[in-house]
Amino acid sequence: MINGSKVLDHPIRWAMVGGGKGSQIGYIHRSAALRDHSFQLAAGAFDIVPERGIAFGRELGVAPDRCYPDYQTMFAAEAGRPDGIEAVSIATPNGTHYAICKAALEAGLHVVCEKPLCFTSAQAEELVSLAKAKNKVVGVTYGYSGHQMIQQARQMIRHGDLGEIRVINMSFAFGGYNVKVEDTVPAARWRFDPEKAGPSFALGDVGTHPLFIIEAMIPDLEIDSLMCTKRAFVEGRQLEDNAFVIMNLKGSTSVQAGAQVYCWASSINCGARHDHKIRIVGSRASLEWDDERPNQMTYEIEGEPVRVLERGAGYLYPEARVEDRIGGGHAEGLFEAWANLYRRFAIAMSGAGQEEYGDFWYPSVESGAQGVKWIEKCVESADHGACWVSFN
Template sequence: MINGSKVLDHPIRWAMVGGGKGSQIGYIHRSAALRDNNFQLVAGAFDINPERGMAFAAELGVAPDRCYPDYKTMFEEEAKREDGIEAVSIATPNGMHYTVCKAALEAGLHVVCEKPLCFTSEEAEELVALAKEKNRVVGVTYGYSGHQMIQQARQMIQHGDLGDIRVINMSFAFGGYNYKIEETNPAAKWRFDPTKAGPSFALGDVGTHPLFIIEAMIPDMKIDNLMCTKDSFVEGRELEDNAFVIMRLKGSKSVQEGAKVYCWASSINCGARHGHKIRVVGSKASIEWDDERPNQMTYEIEGEPVRTLERGAGYLYPEARVEDRIGGGHAEGLFEAWANLYRRFAVAMDAANNGEEYGDFWYPNVESGAQGVKWIEKCVESANNGACWVDYE
């Protein structure tokens, strides 16, 4: 159980780019990073408006001389200090992710980056190589994967409880953008601008979340090929607000040859708050997880009553119970899931600093971010060519 005791010799000196006042995602980053005393917020370039950023830094308790007008100035000035930053989180619109991540790695900093990591596979491969060259950790905030039941699913699949995986049905289909919300909501407006959001909205903004979750559940999963169709149902949008993807998987220890993955990524699913669900169907049993009820997961064996597995219960695999933050029966949520990921990021950063390696330890890393970028590219390629099948490798 995680009880707040420190896991590092000293908190990692940490800064943010973006995530200023009014940013919901910025608040989630700070709450998660600071929860276990593994990070200490000491600097930031919080806002494109320097005066507004300075005022917000004061509210956060960041010293005025460590609040910077932009990320370039911050990296340069912090490098001159003996107590300079060691890591940075990037919580900006998508169009800045690659540039800031690259600059941070070149400055010798660890990085936590919002998804997508960048816009193209060429950029992603460059960041993967740079992270390896600099021996720096890049964590990508696929925040839902920090929920305890994802780790339970991983262990159940690894131990053969489900048998061979045959079908995966996943969705992230919410309804909040069913009308032209971008006309009145600045936070939504940039998401449909290809220059700021990249080549995709629904696939990139929400579809990559369940994609990483199934990768975390099934580490040996490999996509063979895929087919995608996408639409912009709300008139005037440059990027899709709805997409469907079918993927064929290669056979592996956990996955039956020819297994299928069905993905629905949407922002126009009227009435749905999130619609983020994962169902994994095996030859022995199935599991299903819903991120609006993240503390439970159904476990269904043919011919037997449906079981509901509960977070924190003694019957879960030990690897899942490690990330308990409060006794079973109490509800944990998004902040705890993000805090679990930030704890993993901190452990990985500390290991990199000390030249250490670890065994069966996962977190959404730079390769995970690159995989998400590649998946978006392949989906867009398929959809733009009449929903044809596209080889993944």
């Protein structure tokens, strides 16, 4: 159980690019990173408008001479300081991720990056190689994967409680963009601009979240082929606001050969807050997890009453209880899930403390590259009439 004691001997000196005043995602990053005393916010280039970013940095308590107008200036200046930053989080629009991540790695920094990591597999492979060459950690903020019940599902599948996995049904289909909100909400506007958002909206913005969760639950999952159809229902959008994907999986220790996955990624699901759900169907039993009720997970064995597993309960696998932050029965939410990921990022960066987990993992640069490849393959399939494409 996490009891508030320090994970590291000293907190990692950390900066942010983006995540300025009024940024919801910036606030989540800071709240998560600072939760366990693993990171210290030492510097930042918080806003594309330098004066606004510098003023906001001062509000956060960052020293005035370490509030920078842009990331290039920050990386150069911090490299010359004996107390310079050791890691940086990137909370900027999608189109900037690749350049900032590459520059950070070249500056010898660990990175935490919003998804998507970049726009193309060629860029992703470059970042994977660079991270290895520099011996630096790149974490990708698939924040929902930090919920405790994801770790429980991973252990149940690992121990064979579900049998061989046959079918996976997953969705992230919210309704908030059912009308053209980008006309009145500036923060939504760039998400439908291919130059800033990349080749996809629904698939890249929300579809990659359940994709990574099933990869976390089933580490030996391999996609063999997929078929995708997508479209923009709201007139005037350059990128899709709805997509369906069907995937065939390769056989493995956990997965039956020919297992199938269905994914619905959408922003026009009227009335739905998130509809972010994962259902894993095995030969013995099934699991279902809903991110709007993240502290519970259903466990269904054919012919028996449905069980509802609870976060923090003594019957969970030990690996799933390492990150208990409060006793069972008390609700944990998104801030705790993100804090769990940032704790793992810190442990990966420091190289210490992994043994307490028993099964240590985090969304890595390879995970980010897999998401980029998945988006590419989905777009390829959809652009060729929803044909089947090989994932190799």
